[in-house]
Amino acid sequence: MSPIPPLPSHHRALTLKSTEVGLxxxxxxxxxxxxxxxxxxxxxxxxxxYHREIFNGARKYPLPxxxxxxxxxxxxxxxxxxxxxxxPDATLLKPGQLVFADCVIHARDDxxxxxxxxxxxxxxxxxxxxxxxxxxxxxAFAEYVALPLENCVPLDESRLCSAPxxxxxxxxxxDLAYASYLLVAYGGLRDIGLEPGETLIVCxxxxxxxxxxxxxxxxxxxxxxxxxxxxxxxxRLQDRVATTYTAGNSHVETVRITGNMEADAQSLRxxxxxxxxxxxxxxxxxxxxxxxxxxxxxxxxxxxxxxxKVMYEREDMVLFFKLLEAGLFPRGGGLDGxxxxxxxxxxxxxxHQSQEALDAAAEHTGIGRSVVFAPEGMD
Ligand SMILES: NC(=O)c1ccc[n+]([C@@H]2O[C@H](COP(=O)([O-])OP(=O)(O)OC[C@H]3O[C@@H](n4cnc5c(N)ncnc54)[C@H](OP(=O)(O)O)[C@@H]3O)[C@@H](O)[C@H]2O)c1
Numbered sequence: 604m605s606p607i608p609p610l611p612s613h614h615r616a617l618t619l620k621s622t623e624v625g626l627x628x629x630x631x632x633x634x635x636x637x638x639x640x641x642x643x644x645x646x647x648x649x650x651x652x653y654h655r656e657i658f659n660g661a662r663k664y665p666l667p668x669x670x671x672x673x674x675x676x677x678x679x680x681x682x683x684x685x686x687x688x689x690x691p692d693a694t695l696l697k698p699g700q701l702v703f704a705d706c707v708i709h710a711r712d713d714x715x716x717x718x719x720x721x722x723x724x725x726x727x728x729x730x731x732x733x734x735x736x737x738x739x740x741x742x743a744f745a746e747y748v749a750l751p752l753e754n755c756v757p758l759d760e761s762r763l764c765s766a767p768x769x770x771x772x773x774x775x776x777x778d779l780a781y782a783s784y785l786l787v788a789y790g791g792l793r794d795i796g797l798e799p800g801e802t803l804i805v806c807x808x809x810x811x812x813x814x815x816x817x818x819x820x821x822x823x824x825x826x827x828x829x830x831x832x833x834x835x836x837x838x839r840l841q842d843r844v845a846t847t848y849t850a851g852n853s854h855v856e857t858v859r860i861t862g863n864m865e866a867d868a869q870s871l872r873x874x875x876x877x878x879x880x881x882x883x884x885x886x887x888x889x890x891x892x893x894x895x896x897x898x899x900x901x902x903x904x905x906x907x908x909x910x911x912k913v914m915y916e917r918e919d920m921v922l923f924f925k926l927l928e929a930g931l932f933p934r935g936g937g938l939d940g941x942x943x944x945x946x947x948x949x950x951x952x953x954x955h956q957s958q959e960a961l962d963a964a965a966e967h968t969g970i971g972r973s974v975v976f977a978p979e980g981m982d
Pocket of ligand 1: 651652653787807808809810811812813831832833836886887888889890891912913914968969
């Protein structure tokens with residue numbers, strides 16, 4: 604366990620006060636955790652391909668209102684970091700421990716009914732708006748983030764981050780933030796009970812979440828048909844799965860969507876090779892409908908033939924990291940960062956580079972590609 608720095612009274616955060624201005628680097632008070640709370644020292648905070656559109660107002664997500672003093676809120680998604688401090692009721696989490704810090708906030712008295720992504724959107728319920736405005740307001744684009752205890756999953760740092768020669772998997776902490784993409788697919792695929800050997804269509808597969816869906820489904824033993832419009836990205840996807848997974852576990856076929864329904868259906872039949880298609884993982888973005896709308900109306904995320912699911916539960920997170928620690932995903936690229944043939948090819952930015960990071964995240968998408976803020980290393 605690495606030593607953590609003493610808690611400062613204030614820290615830096617990327618704050619959104621208005622979508623006209625965008626994210627600003629600000630200094631904010633460091634919260635002191637009370638009951639049910641953990642304070643995480645952020646080491647790598649994932650940036651979404653569409654964070655730029657959220658924070659410039661193009662994607663009309665419901666955001667926390669400004670506080671009376673106009674303090675705004677810190678943007679974010681999920682992150683990897685170290686426990687800095689815990690409330691008095693923590694039993695599992697210990698200061699210094701490496702954790703996955705999840706952005707999905709569930710109301711403790713109504714977990715199924717009220718949830719939202721802190722740093723991304725308030726969700727559409729009164730409970731979500733209340734919590735996002737008054738309680739869990741700030742996301743992980745900061746040196747520290749305060750979260751509910753149950754949002755953090757301890758990581759086996761020795762197994763995940765040691766060199767393969769020492770029995771580890773060679774992931775850098777920045778690489779591990781890519782779990783924030785893989786987990787979304789994992790939650791959906793567990794929810795529909797995907798079994799090894801079943802055939803899954805991922806469409807579109809050429810984006811960040813679609814590519815992560817392919818990686819996750821292959822790790823779970825499925826046979827994947829990856830569909831998309833971009834032939835170059837489909838070829839990269841197929842090559843990546845073939846080179847990063849062990850032979851025999853790389854059952855990916857690709858089908859290019861041409862827009863000709865009959866031809867596309869024929870290509871799909873050929874790719875299925877007579878097998879029944881068991882489920883579909885759908886990460887269609889709102890722009891496919893030609894407009895940006897509220898996430899509750901358009902953000903379908905995962906529509907499968909068995910159910911529809913948004914994000915994942917804590918149990919999914921716990922099981923996902925067991926899968927990762929078991930070595931079922933490609934190895935990491937080591938502490939110097941991954942490359943195209945490893946678990947993740949991660950681009951890291953400091954908090955002072957917010958626009959660069961948002962721009963990079965919009966471009967550096969697709970299977971295995973990840974963009975993070977690394978407040979400590981890059982500033
Ligand atoms: N609610 C949830 O649980 C949840 C969680 C995560 C993500 N999401 C949704 O997932 C979406 C994708 O995110 P991402 O990070 O993967 O985005 P991304 O990396 O930008 O990928 C976008 C994907 O959509 C395809 N696409 C874009 N415009 C299209 C169009 N007009 N018609 C058909 N396909 C189109 C792209 O294909 P080309 O390569 O052909 O352009 C690409 O495969 C997000 O917009 C979000 O709404 C939802």
